[in-house]
Amino acid sequence: MLRICAARLRSVGAPRCPRGGACPPASQPGPARRLFSSEKLTQRDHSLPNPSWSKDLRLLFDQFMKKCEDSSWKRLPSYKCEFSQQVQDFKTHFLDPKFMNEQMVHGQLFTRSFEDGLGFEYAMFCNDAEKRIVCLFQGGPYLQGAPGFLHGGAIATIIDATTGMTALLAGGIVMTANLNINFKRPIPLCSTVVLNSQLDKVEGRKFFVSCNIHSVDGKILYSETAGLFIKLDPDKRLK
């Protein structure tokens, strides 16, 4: 719902969770005590291939990495935890202190809170000139709705993540105001699909983004979405 400029922040920030692991409780010694310090990055980039990736996902990933060679496309890195200086700035400028509590130390990005292969496996690539993001997505067995298919909420989640990223690359810190999702066909569990997200229009602080999901061969349309995102007012804290 709320987006911070994750891709850009992550590329320059300093996340500090254990490599590939969950954030430790606040009461434990170690990395959690060193939040927002100037230490080096040690977190794993989850947008890179791992052994759970299907052949389809790996092939598509390789195709888009080739597109990155002339810099028209860029891969967006992705981490479980967000402890960069910029995220701290978000807290300083937008987050009312009443929402800052010990639980936040345990916070993990929802789409990266599963072990490899069980949940959301995905890589996003952006094309700044075309104001587009392509997300290559494989939904694991812990995202099940009816037997054999992804839960509608899991589909909505990867749509929100992709459209939100499209808006924030254009507008900075944004918030999802509306998602209107048409589910055309159920998506088989553990299959690979492709999300295409496009910034359609900007009106003041409103960013209109559309998104569709297709099969790898492009023949099956799984869903269509219209999204509206609002750029946060830097003079107003969230309440």
Add this chain to the structure above:
Amino acid sequence: MLRICAARLRSVGAPRCPRGGACPPASQPGPARRLFSSEKLTQRDHSLPNPSWSKDLRLLFDQFMKKCEDSSWKRLPSYKCEFSQQVQDFKTHFLDPKFMNEQMVHGQLFTRSFEDGLGFEYAMFCNDAEKRIVCLFQGGPYLQGAPGFLHGGAIATIIDATTGMTALLAGGIVMTANLNINFKRPIPLCSTVVLNSQLDKVEGRKFFVSCNIHSVDGKILYSETAGLFIKLDPDKRLK
């Protein structure tokens, strides 16, 4: 996206995953080999309180349990894995064999695939006469979007689960066709909120459901949703 009559099925079915644990891989001996047999239930009902529940969630749960005493309201049990005979019937009647693969053995209901307190903690109560469902929901730290707030996808997920359950209690096996979600305010991480879902209209196989999310005291409106669900045609397999 796809709904099977989970609450009702679960109450009469025979899920067979290890108590409170993940489903074992297909290659392992043990429970996974005995799917769809007639063994007794051993799975934990995750709609009952656990130590991660907040005071707010426990108080609301107790209030609704009192409402259940005259049978006007009913608590809907909820499990990680679905291996009841009725789920097998779903596979037989609606699921094309091409979608049935080894991965399905590992499948877990998305909203129950986290350890206690980290993800979706919720209990649903239905009122058949009013065609309503109330879902008491606490979103854990692994559902984070921006620091301190729930991911929009996590909100969409609990909305889809609640509205879908409302439709299926009226219509049987349904599929989400559309979700139009207005996000009014961000939901603080680890807070307790209340979803109110209502069946508004039925037109043939179309079930129209609305849903809002409020704070526990009812003073803050977090989101409003219009959902459309389609009852599956028993003569057509999903493709």
